[in-house]
Amino acid sequence: MTAFSFEVLATDGAARLGKIQTAHGEIDTPVFMPVGTVGTVKGMMPENVAATGAQIILGNTYHLMLRPGADRVQRLGGLHTMMNWPGPILTDSGGFQVMSLTKLRKMTEEGVTFRSHIDGSRHTLTPENSTDIQYKLDATITMAFDECTPYPVEKKVAAESMRLSMRWARRSREAFVPRDGYGQFGIVQGSVFPELREESITKLRELDFEGYAVGGLAVGEGQEMMFRVLDSTMPKMPTAKPRYLMGVGKPSDIVGAVVRGIDMFDCVMPTRSGRTAQAFTRRGTVNLRNARHLDDTRPLDESCSCPACRNYSRAYLHHLIRAEEMLGPMLLTWHNIQHYQDLMRDLRAAIKAGTLTQFVQAFEAQQALGDIDPL
Amino acid sequence: MTAFSFEVLATDGAARLGKIQTAHGEIDTPVFMPVGTVGTVKGMMPENVAATGAQIILGNTYHLMLRPGADRVQRLGGLHTMMNWPGPILTDSGGFQVMSLTKLRKMTEEGVTFRSHIDGSRHTLTPENSTDIQYKLDATITMAFDECTPYPVEKKVAAESMRLSMRWARRSREAFVPRDGYGQFGIVQGSVFPELREESITKLRELDFEGYAVGGLAVGEGQEMMFRVLDSTMPKMPTAKPRYLMGVGKPSDIVGAVVRGIDMFDCVMPTRSGRTAQAFTRRGTVNLRNARHLDDTRPLDESCSCPACRNYSRAYLHHLIRAEEMLGPMLLTWHNIQHYQDLMRDLRAAIKAGTLTQFVQAFEAQQALGDIDPL
Numbered sequence: 001m002t003a004f005s006f007e008v009l010a011t012d013g014a015a016r017l018g019k020i021q022t023a024h025g026e027i028d029t030p031v032f033m034p035v036g037t038v039g040t041v042k043g044m045m046p047e048n049v050a051a052t053g054a055q056i057i058l059g060n061t062y063h064l065m066l067r068p069g070a071d072r073v074q075r076l077g078g079l080h081t082m083m084n085w086p087g088p089i090l091t092d093s094g095g096f097q098v099m100s101l102t103k104l105r106k107m108t109e110e111g112v113t114f115r116s117h118i119d120g121s122r123h124t125l126t127p128e129n130s131t132d133i134q135y136k137l138d139a140t141i142t143m144a145f146d147e148c149t150p151y152p153v154e155k156k157v158a159a160e161s162m163r164l165s166m167r168w169a170r171r172s173r174e175a176f177v178p179r180d181g182y183g184q185f186g187i188v189q190g191s192v193f194p195e196l197r198e199e200s201i202t203k204l205r206e207l208d209f210e211g212y213a214v215g216g217l218a219v220g221e222g223q224e225m226m227f228r229v230l231d232s233t234m235p236k237m238p239t240a241k242p243r244y245l246m247g248v249g250k251p252s253d254i255v256g257a258v259v260r261g262i263d264m265f266d267c268v269m270p271t272r273s274g275r276t277a278q279a280f281t282r283r284g285t286v287n288l289r290n291a292r293h294l295d296d297t298r299p300l301d302e303s304c305s306c307p308a309c310r311n312y313s314r315a316y317l318h319h320l321i322r323a324e325e326m327l328g329p330m331l332l333t334w335h336n337i338q339h340y341q342d343l344m345r346d347l348r349a350a351i352k353a354g355t356l357t358q359f360v361q362a363f364e365a366q367q368a369l370g371d372i373d374p375l
Numbered sequence: 376m377t378a379f380s381f382e383v384l385a386t387d388g389a390a391r392l393g394k395i396q397t398a399h400g401e402i403d404t405p406v407f408m409p410v411g412t413v414g415t416v417k418g419m420m421p422e423n424v425a426a427t428g429a430q431i432i433l434g435n436t437y438h439l440m441l442r443p444g445a446d447r448v449q450r451l452g453g454l455h456t457m458m459n460w461p462g463p464i465l466t467d468s469g470g471f472q473v474m475s476l477t478k479l480r481k482m483t484e485e486g487v488t489f490r491s492h493i494d495g496s497r498h499t500l501t502p503e504n505s506t507d508i509q510y511k512l513d514a515t516i517t518m519a520f521d522e523c524t525p526y527p528v529e530k531k532v533a534a535e536s537m538r539l540s541m542r543w544a545r546r547s548r549e550a551f552v553p554r555d556g557y558g559q560f561g562i563v564q565g566s567v568f569p570e571l572r573e574e575s576i577t578k579l580r581e582l583d584f585e586g587y588a589v590g591g592l593a594v595g596e597g598q599e600m601m602f603r604v605l606d607s608t609m610p611k612m613p614t615a616k617p618r619y620l621m622g623v624g625k626p627s628d629i630v631g632a633v634v635r636g637i638d639m640f641d642c643v644m645p646t647r648s649g650r651t652a653q654a655f656t657r658r659g660t661v662n663l664r665n666a667r668h669l670d671d672t673r674p675l676d677e678s679c680s681c682p683a684c685r686n687y688s689r690a691y692l693h694h695l696i697r698a699e700e701m702l703g704p705m706l707l708t709w710h711n712i713q714h715y716q717d718l719m720r721d722l723r724a725a726i727k728a729g730t731l732t733q734f735v736q737a738f739e740a741q742q743a744l745g746d747i748d749p750l
Binding site: 307 | 414415418419420422442443447451452457458459670672686687691695697698700701702704
């Protein structure tokens with residue numbers, strides 16, 4: 001049996017190169033986790049997700065509890081077997097989706113009652129059943145159930161919300177079934193208030209989670225504020241455990257957060273953008289729907305190894321998007337996931353080499369150039 | 376340089392095992408050509424289409440002339456380069472799509488004027504420019520421009536339509552630019568009237584095409600009538616050239632037509648069905664949307680080698696369809712194309728072994744069994 005463990009292999013400033021051992025395989029950090037909301041990374045075969053270098057994906061408790069249902073996923077052998085992803089899977093707790101996707105919510109000390117966005121049926125999530133659902137999904141990494149504090153928010157409300165989340169974190173921890181190679185992460189809340197973040201960390205440390213997430217960011221506060229919160233929060237975070245910034249983000253968000261000591265990321269951006277004709281490249285984002293690509297025989301990004309860049313022209317990708325062909329989102333999703341994985345690989349190499357500062361400068365310079373117009 | 380050639384390697388009754396040599400590779404017949412309407416086999420990467428055993432795909436002149444445009448495809452290196460399909464491509468002439476997709480058509484001896492179904496713009500197709508468009512697309516096999524006779528139709532109208540198509544066939548032949556390894560097929564018309572079909576064949580023979588297609592079937596006449604037309608038509612068809620039944624069809628249509636001497640097929644059925652949750656299996660069609668698959672851990676078809684059958688349960692495929700996830704159509708399209716290619720492989724093996732009669736009996740017995748309900 002493999003114990004769930006985390007090792008820091010190298011540091012460069014606050015940034016860390018690390019390795020997480022799990023029951024379902026190793027994870028090299030800093031890591032980006034593609035999002036497979038409802039049991040599939042939208043538009044990609046899982047073997048192709050793995051081929052981009054992705055070592056762990058994320059699943060959504062909220063979506064999966066509604067459809068196909070946690071008990072059904074368990075009967076089908078768990079999420080790994082059901083979706084043909086043998087590697088590690090992290091599941092969120094459902095708290096964030098309940099707040100962002102449902103109506104007619106009712107929040108109590110016990111948990112939150114809500115109506116399904118699919119059929120209006122009534123459901124309840126509590127720290128205990130969120131943890132149990134994640135057990136049934138066979139999540140490699142289970143997230144504690146929390147309330148995602150809205151933004152902007154008054155300090156008093158943020159404090160109450162954070163303290164509720166901390167009581168829920170304790171109940172989540174008690175409900176977690178320890179298994180070799182499996183872990184559970186607590187989530188630091190407290191909005192943009194350093195002393196609330198610190199109080200949250202202190203409370204979570206007592207519960208000795210296998211990892212710690214920073215929640216409640218990337219909710220509209222902007223990159224500058226997000227980095228400011230990380231600047232005050234990260235020095236208080238446990239160093240011996242993986243540190244996960246939830247729901248982040250753009251490539252520049254990720255680079256800035258890695259510099260500040262974050263080890264793990266997830267975001268729908270590469271997959272969602274792939275479905276809306278937005279491609280991430282070394283020179284920033286490119287909108288393939290734009291007519292300037294009509295006759296452009298160049299690849300999307302000549303430095304990228306994905307099929308979209310190896311085998312097709314920008315003109316063809318543009319054509320697929322205009323014709324609303326499935327292959328357009330399929331290729332752009334693949335490209336975006338590849339781009340994110342390449343970024344993480346390069347960040348890990350820079351930390352290992354002690355050249356992160358130079359890497360960040362070069363990254364910012366390239367992004368600032370913008371995509372070159374060929375016409 | 377490779378000459379375009381066709382060789383019959385074995386026969387079993389009227390059925391033929393053959394091989395077509397082209398500038399873009401060999402084609403083993405009987406062959407099924409997946410349809411790549413607008414420069415992509417919907418929902419599949421071309422390398423995966425090839426991996427199913429497909430050796431040739433079909434492109435649509437009508438769709439491609441409207442978007443991205445024939446001149447643009449030519450500038451992008453032709454259809455093979457543009458869509459990353461180095462193998463043979465057959466393009467239809469656009470005649471059928473003009474009749475089925477457009478409004479406000481005007482037909483004259485010269486050709487047909489119509490409005491685009493995309494933006495209402497006015498276009499004209501003639502034997503000459505249809506042939507020229509297919510040249511620009513770099514079609515390995517160009518189809519003569521014809522009028523697809525409606526069904527049902529009076530004999531007098533069918534005769535007039537067929538004779539117009541034969542005059543157009545001559546003009547198409549004159550417009551065709553011969554190139555090593557490229558070919559052009561004439562299309563036999565005449566609806567369900569044997570003497571009209573025979574007259575059509577006689578006229579086409581004079582033009583010495585590289586292959587001959589049977590057009591105007593699979594337009595609502597039903598399998599029995601289609602087979603009856605083939606029974607009277609096939610004995611009159613040239614034997615030294617490939618014979619192509621356009622737009623057909625269901626697996627049982629294909630089996631019956633192979634028995635009657637057809638060498639080539641195309642149909643949107645496997646791809647379109649893949650997008651509407653219909654899967655073809657040895658035991659007939661299966662609707663994966665049906666709730667009976669909710670907890671079914673069996674593969675869709677345990678004898679199939681495609682990823683949908685190797686890596687996933689029926690329950691998961693059902694889940695993907697219910698959740699409207701792209702991976703559902705992607706996997707079912709792949710399965711259906713694999714199923715069709717496996718059928719063609721098995722038909723070729725049976726002709727080679729001289730066991731086609733037994734194969735057809737076993738095929739029909741299995742199809743009649745129907746899909747077994749696991750619950």
